[in-house]
Amino acid sequence: MTLTQTHRTIEAIWRMESAKLIGSLTRMLRDVGVAEDLAQDALVIALEKWQEIGIPDNPGAWLMTTVKRRAIDLMRRKKLRDQKHVEIAREMDLNHEEDIDQTLDGEIGDDLLRLVFMTCHPVLSQDAKVALTLRLLCGLTTAEIARSFLVAESTIAQRVVRAKRTLRVEKVPFEVPPKGRQRKERLSAVLEVIYLMFNEGYSATSGDQYIRPLLCQEALRLGRVLSEITPHESEVHGLVALMEIQSSRLKTRVSATGEPVLLMDQNRAKWDRLLIRRGLAALKRSQTLGSTLGPYALQAAISACHAEAPTAADTNWIRIAALYEALSRATPSPIIELNRAVAISMAFGPAYGLQIVDELSAEPSLKGYHLLPSVRGDLLFKLGRCEEARKEFERAASMTRNDREKELLLNRINECEYRGTN
Amino acid sequence: MKFMMIVKATTDSEAGVIPPQELIDAMQKYNEELVKAGVLLAADGLQPTSSGIRISYPEPGEKPKVTDGPFTESKELIAGYTLIEVRSREEAVEWALRMPDPHGYGQGEIELRQVYDVEDFIDNPETLEKEVTLRKQVAEQKKA
Structure with a gap:
């Protein structure tokens, strides 16, 4: 192994272990700042030592023992000799590397x-x-x-x-x-x-x-870890389900040239089936644990409706509209209402959706939220009111901070002009 | 990035010999660790090739040849796989090193392979161009 390779390996191992190191150290020292410093020290020590002696058979345990020794030294130096710390020091067998797997x-x-x-x-x-x-x-x-x-x-x-x-x-x-x-x-x-x-x-x-x-x-990795350490929490599985399913579309959300691709236009053949399957399994776990679904599980259920539809046209919009209604009851928010409006328009026609959107127009918290005019523009466009639609898209384009999204909106403006003149 | 840890077949796995309880326990514990670290995506063990089927194309453009197992070149065969999602190649290697020796009698072998991502294909300018043309066509069809 070259020096850089060894470096990279050590850093990778440290990353795999660092949260565990910091967790254990914080328990001992009751100070997360000091704990982090000591964990960083362990990385420095490992970089130095492992290049000499090679990477140990159980590097996680090696790191843990090293940081714990330093923590005890530190406690001694600081004469933090309250009973608890003495006990920890006594309990630890410093002559053997702890079997990290056991703990x-x-x-x-x-x-x-x-x-x-x-x-x-x-x-x-x-x-x-x-x-x-x-x-x-x-x-x-x-x-x-x-x-x-x-x-x-x-x-x-x-x-x-x-x-x-x-x-x-x-x-x-x-x-x-x-x-x-x-x-x-x-x-x-x-x-x-x-x-x-x-x-x-x-x-x-x-x-x-x-x-x-x-x-x-x-985020997904942390969610997966959390679902293992809190296996009985319905909403943790709900959140993991939501992230798994949304991640399944990561690759199709952007075109080859970097423009965002809307859900309905995405190539479903490229959705990651494995992640969808994992998401659906997590959703099921969430559903068996909770008597009523929490907001994350509800959002995951909505996401699952899309994931399970073989084509965009097969989407069960009536179910999605119902789920948005449940979500809106669980956590009332104008943004959820806006989404519900979209679902209603897909299930029952744009005119019904527009009604809800218009009620939201006065909502102060949506002021400056580019998706409001963007959705309104889309509904107007579908109703053939191209001139009004164009104005809404223009408003939305002036609001978004994301350059790619702006491009997408400019396309829609062009579309309105094209339709309007033909 | 995703990696597949491929466990190679051995004389025992091909003979359908059930591994010793110790190894089964160690594997289970290892899988639990993968799950706890949030890196395990999928893992499966495969039946011996005696129940396998091979489809090959010895003559280009001709019909495929279908052969029933078992297959003999045991070093080339696989007995199982574990799919993990990690942050770096080094992390993948580290996890693979932590996997218990899948055989224990000298035949154990794990092969680590990175899974292609869609971007890997999109990097290819030809594919990219095709993708762009396709999207243009779709856009024009919509307008029409």
Whole structure:
């Protein structure tokens, strides 16, 4: 192996293990910032040592033992000799590398869960939650996170530092919230962060790129991990189902030249059948666990309707409209209403959809939301009201921040002019 | 990126010998680890080639030749696969190294192959051009 190859291998291993390392260290040290620093140190040590002695047979265990030793040293130095720390030190057999597989099931899973509850804690802003989760749970570098969100590296670095400080100052405990309402709310905050990450990747809100696959992949991976450590939570499986099914279309959402392709125009033969199958299985798990479906499971069920339709014309729009109605009841929002309007128009005709959209026109929260005029334009176009449609598409084009989406809207404007004059 | 870890067939797997309980347990534990790490997409074991069928095209343009198993060149045969989604080639290698020796008597072999993504094809300028022409045609048909 060349030096760079060894480097890359060590980095890959570290990434596979880093969340577990940080989780265990946070449990010992009660400070996620210090825990992360120590985990980073382990990477430096591994880079140095493994080039000498070769990569150990069980690199995960090696890393874990190394960081735990350093954590104990640190505790001794800081004379943090409360009973708990002494106990941890005594319990650990430092002469043997721990069999990481033995502890993987219970302890490490629990630590990861505690860690994600911490990085998605309500004292943090949404941006901070996302950055910290990507950093600590997914092991992304600051540079990678910055690239994914098209912001300066220093911005992300600062965000992460501040988030860690907030957690320390606010004395956020490293724990899984007790069962009940609080746990439910906290879990839904975690799911929100994961879905936000996924969505940012799936429909990049700004820039010239329509999809940022790294964010989608990391969100999906984290969702899959979470569904294993919280196997009885219906909504976790619901979210995983939603992300699996949406990911199945990642490759068809953009044309060869980089323009977005709408769901109805996508080449269904290219949808990833494996991901669809996984999504449907996760949805089924979610359905057996929950008496009523939560918002993620409902969205997954809608997504599944598309996935199961062999052609766009076969889409069961009546079912989709009903699911949107259920979703609208579960989490009332004008954006869901807008989607319901689209489903209704597909099921019963554009005039019915337009009625709902017109009711939404006065909605203050949709002001500046480019999809409102875009949908309205589409319905008007279908009703043959091309001139009005053109105006709506123009409005939408002036609102979107995504260059690719703008292009798509300009095409529709041309289409209106063409239809209008012919 | 997706990788397929292909487990090669052995004399035992071809004879339909059930692996020792130890190996079955180790494999199960390994699969659980893959699931917990969020990287496992699919995994299956294959029946021996004695129940397999091979379709070959020895004469270009002619009808295919259908041959029933078993097939003999055991080194070329596969006994199972595990499909994983990982962040790097190195991570794939690391996971493959963690898989238990699938045989235990010296015949164990795992082959790691990267799965093509659609983009890999789209990178080809010819395919890209075809795709663009096709889309233009569709657009014109819609207008007409």
